[in-house]
Amino acid sequence: MPADPSSVVLPRYPVAIVGAGALGLTFAARLAATGPVALVARSEAQAERLRAGVPVGDAVFCPEAFGPERLPAADWVILLVKTYDTAAAARTALALRPRGVVSLQNGLVGEVLGEVCGGLPAGQGITTEGAFRDGAGVRPAGAGETLLPPGFEAVAARLAEAGIAARVEPQIVAARLAKLLMNVVINPLAAIFRVPNGAVLELPQRPLFDALLAEAWPVLRAEGLALDEAAARERVIAVARATGANRASMLQDVLAGRRTEIDAITGSLLAMAARRGVELPTHRAVFALVKVLEAAARA
Ligand SMILES: NC(=O)c1ccc[n+]([C@@H]2O[C@H](COP(=O)([O-])OP(=O)(O)OC[C@H]3O[C@@H](n4cnc5c(N)ncnc54)[C@H](OP(=O)(O)O)[C@@H]3O)[C@@H](O)[C@H]2O)c1
Incomplete structure (x- = not known):
């Protein structure tokens, strides 16, 4: 048997x-x-x-x-x-x-x-x-x-x-925040404008890219990011260039009508900022826009 x-x-x-x-x-x-x-x-x-x-x-x-x-x-x-x-x-x-x-x-x-x-x-x-x-x-x-x-x-x-x-990695908090910085700057822009990673450095995306970076850095730095502002900027630009032809996972999710990871990415940054009493208007706006895209895909 x-x-x-x-x-x-x-x-x-x-x-x-x-x-x-x-x-x-x-x-x-x-x-x-x-x-x-x-x-x-x-x-x-x-x-x-x-x-x-x-x-x-x-x-x-x-x-x-x-x-x-x-x-x-x-x-x-x-x-x-x-x-x-x-x-x-x-x-x-x-x-x-x-x-x-x-x-x-x-x-x-x-x-x-x-x-x-x-x-x-x-x-x-x-x-x-x-x-x-x-x-x-x-x-x-x-x-x-x-x-x-x-x-x-x-x-x-x-x-x-x-x-x-x-x-x-003994400095895992700093490493995690450096990765979060890449994700909060590149992913929502790629998803909203439906562009590959490299295009977030170009017009008309570029002013938003600069604003997202400028808002995120002080909050992440205060949380333990180990990069000064110039190094952080250089790192994000290098990653956007090195992955220039790639479609960010958030863009892939939006195109496939799937839910995105915006809550754990931009949402986490916004929560950190709120705990510190800091407003991040550009991040708040891209967060809302990605939510709109998710809702539109579900409709
Ligand atoms: N893909 C990449 O290149 C990459 C790179 C770096 C980091 N990451 C991160 O890694 C994570 C996974 O990404 P991914 O691209 O591999 O996602 P994915 O292709 O969507 O795979 C996730 C899998 O988890 C399954 N799952 C969901 N809930 C589960 C549960 N409770 N128990 C068992 N399985 C469950 C899903 O099943 P269903 O299909 O049924 O939902 C799906 O098969 C994400 O946070 C992503 O940001 C991904």
């Missing part, structure tokens, strides 16, 4: 990823080449489809995928869902009985993560790895760097073993 699948004891994985989207599948495929990794999908039906094979770049990847109803245990969990799904994904992460949960999402999710994870080590790193959905599969879009908060040395080592440039 075949064994009842629900009675099979699942192994304990060294690492699991919650979120089988563009980046989750890309990380899982890389990790799977050098060791076990559990991939947690939104549902058992999705997990089953993934187990049958999913294109990741030019190869077909057959992940050890699970739905939230029947989860294995894992030592460490990496969260790779969109920011508005963070709380639900973090609750799923806890069900894996991990030693710690680390997010590599954009925007700021530390507060939500802390609320859900309670006393468990939980933190947010950053990654400049890239990937996008491509039909039924995903396509990695160039290697980047992954920085993890202190306490997640084991995760950094496992990622590095899989050939992903990853390390623990």
Whole structure:
């Protein structure tokens, strides 16, 4: 008689990823080449489809995928869902009985993560790895760097073993704020004007680019950004140029009629500014405009 699948004891994985989207599948495929990794999908039906094979770049990847109803245990969990799904994904992460949960999402999710994870080590790193959905599969879009908060040395080592440039960054707050600066300046403009990243440096976008940068820098600097104003400006311009032909994820979301991550990106900046009693009128305006675009896509 075949064994009842629900009675099979699942192994304990060294690492699991919650979120089988563009980046989750890309990380899982890389990790799977050098060791076990559990991939947690939104549902058992999705997990089953993934187990049958999913294109990741030019190869077909057959992940050890699970739905939230029947989860294995894992030592460490990496969260790779969109920011508005963070709380639900973090609750799923806890069900894996991990030693710690680390997010590599954009925007700021530390507060939500802390609320859900309670006393468990939980933190947010950053990654400049890239990937996008491509039909039924995903396509990695160039290697980047992954920085993890202190306490997640084991995760950094496992990622590095899989050939992903990853390390623990002692100044993770500053690194996260530097990434947020890029995102608050480039992403909303790309989405509103429907232009590739490089065009945010050109007219008619440029005055808004300058205003967003000038408003954001003092707030982020006060929160721990380790760049003076000139260096911050240089960094954002360099990123917009280096990724000039790319479509920002916020633009891709708007074009696909999906919800964007504006709450965790511009929304986080606006919340920081509000706590400091500072008004950021240009950020408030682009926040409202992106919300209009989201609502129009839903209508
Ligand atoms: N893609 C990139 O190049 C890139 C680069 C740097 C950072 N990031 C950040 O990484 C995060 C993920 O981005 P992405 O592009 O990989 O997004 P994505 O392609 O939309 O993938 C997210 C996946 O998470 C799944 N999901 C949502 N809630 C879940 C839950 N509670 N449990 C299990 N799975 C759940 C989604 O399922 P459904 O499809 O059913 O909703 C989707 O498959 C974002 O914060 C993004 O900003 C992305």
